[in-house]
Amino acid sequence: MNFESKLPSVGTTIFTVMSKMAAEYGAINLSQGFPNFPIDPTLQNILAEKASENVHQYAPMAGNPELIGGISKLIFSHYGRTINESTEVLVTAGATQALFTAIQALVKADEEVIILDPCYDCYDSAVILAGGKPVHISLKDDFTPDWELIEQKINSKTRILLLNNPHNPSGKVLDENHIERLEELMEKNPQLLLLSDEVYEFITFEKPHISVHTRRSIRERSIIVSSFGKTFHITGWKIGYLIAGEQWMREIKKVHQFLVFCVNSPAQAALAAYLNVANTHLLGQFYHQKRDLFRKLMTPSKFILLPSEGSYFQVADYSAISGEPDVEFCKRLVLDHGVAAIPLSVFNADGKDRKLIRFCFAKTDETLIEASEKLCKI
Numbered sequence: 001m002n003f004e005s006k007l008p009s010v011g012t013t014i015f016t017v018m019s020k021m022a023a024e025y026g027a028i029n030l031s032q033g034f035p036n037f038p039i040d041p042t043l044q045n046i047l048a049e050k051a052s053e054n055v056h057q058y059a060p061m062a063g064n065p066e067l068i069g070g071i072s073k074l075i076f077s078h079y080g081r082t083i084n085e086s087t088e089v090l091v092t093a094g095a096t097q098a099l100f101t102a103i104q105a106l107v108k109a110d111e112e113v114i115i116l117d118p119c120y121d122c123y124d125s126a127v128i129l130a131g132g133k134p135v136h137i138s139l140k141d142d143f144t145p146d147w148e149l150i151e152q153k154i155n156s157k158t159r160i161l162l163l164n165n166p167h168n169p170s171g172k173v174l175d176e177n178h179i180e181r182l183e184e185l186m187e188k189n190p191q192l193l194l195l196s197d198e199v200y201e202f203i204t205f206e207k208p209h210i211s212v213h214t215r216r217s218i219r220e221r222s223i224i225v226s227s228f229g230k231t232f233h234i235t236g237w238k239i240g241y242l243i244a245g246e247q248w249m250r251e252i253k254k255v256h257q258f259l260v261f262c263v264n265s266p267a268q269a270a271l272a273a274y275l276n277v278a279n280t281h282l283l284g285q286f287y288h289q290k291r292d293l294f295r296k297l298m299t300p301s302k303f304i305l306l307p308s309e310g311s312y313f314q315v316a317d318y319s320a321i322s323g324e325p326d327v328e329f330c331k332r333l334v335l336d337h338g339v340a341a342i343p344l345s346v347f348n349a350d351g352k353d354r355k356l357i358r359f360c361f362a363k364t365d366e367t368l369i370e371a372s373e374k375l376c377k378i
């Protein structure tokens with residue numbers, strides 16, 4: 001049967017390819033963004049305790065009420081925003097499901113979603129599956145949004161601006177000036193919704209993260225997404241959350257209830273208890289040390305390290321080493337030098353190759369030392 005794919009340009013992602021190559025060739029994997037150190041033993045113990053309790057059936061659709069209360073406190077403690085716990089919070093199966101669900105609920109056929117490249121890889125397919133049209137706009141060379149260009153692309157069909165801050169893959173954190181430009185843009189375009197992917201919200205270094213939660217003028221038209229995977233080093237748990245005004249949340253919940261209905265109950269119960277003792281204010285400091293260590297170790301290398309202001313990624317320019325396309329360079333990095341990284345061109349819809357690759361420094365110090373020793377020999 002001749003079947004036309006709904007996602008003809010989607011293949012195996014580079015994350016799977018590089019992680020598989022790293023495993024096959026015994027390379028150090030700094031490609032995929034996941035920590036390789038143990039999780040907090042307190043969280044592990046709470047999970048074990050919770051597993052022995054009666055928490056194994058469906059949770060309420062929007063999430064475990066205790067966890068929702070914890071999320072609401074977390075947002076208040078970081079941003080001073082008071083959330084309506086019964087109408088504005090949804091616990092999701094990771095940020096990926098939050099983003100997908102919001103797009104399915106809010107984007108109609110032929111409506112446009114502005115995506116800023118380079119970008120995380122799950123956005124585009126979600127828009128296409130909703131029948132919408134992804135409109136890719138390149139970030140400037142320093143990975144900040146080109147607000148004039150964005151404004152030019154907005155038209156009566158533009159439904160959502162998708163913004164990721166702190167940014168994967170670049171580690172860029174938007175400053176006050178950019179957030180003001182965002183507010184101006186939203187004000188000028190009252191039909192526009194903002195989908196704000198803030199999964200690395202607690203991982204910033206010198207600069208603070210300015211969350212959309214803190215912006216009264218735009219937060220009512222914003223859907224803000226976060227991930228416990230990033231915050232508590234538990235990417236495999238796949239639990240995240242989404243905050244949205246009631247009008248948008250009503251629609252989002254309609255999709256959520258038929259997509260997953262609810263999210264893993266024991267994990268929700270464990271996170272609800274853990275939020276009472278965890279200190280998310282220390283996360284930035286933890287990764288700050290890792291970033292500084294990795295950058296120091298890489299100083300003697302021929303790589304030029306770009307600024308890393310947030311997230312757990314470090315972008316490096318390899319043009320002093322090779323003129324190869326970035327995908328080829330990354331493959332050779334595994335085969336010849338035993339380190340896996342991610343080529344930045346795969347985050348660009350047009351495949352633009354600036355000879356940049358991304359390393360993940362959410363790794364033990366030993367792993368970072370071993371990897372940088374190999375990278376400094378090139």
Ligand SMILES: Cc1ncc(COP(=O)(O)O)c(C=O)c1O
Pocket residue numbers: 033093094095096097120164168197199226227228229230235238239240
């Ligand atoms: C920018 C960004 N958004 C969303 C996600 C997905 O998060 P989750 O694992 O919670 O689905 C990631 C994961 O790497 C990410 O980097």
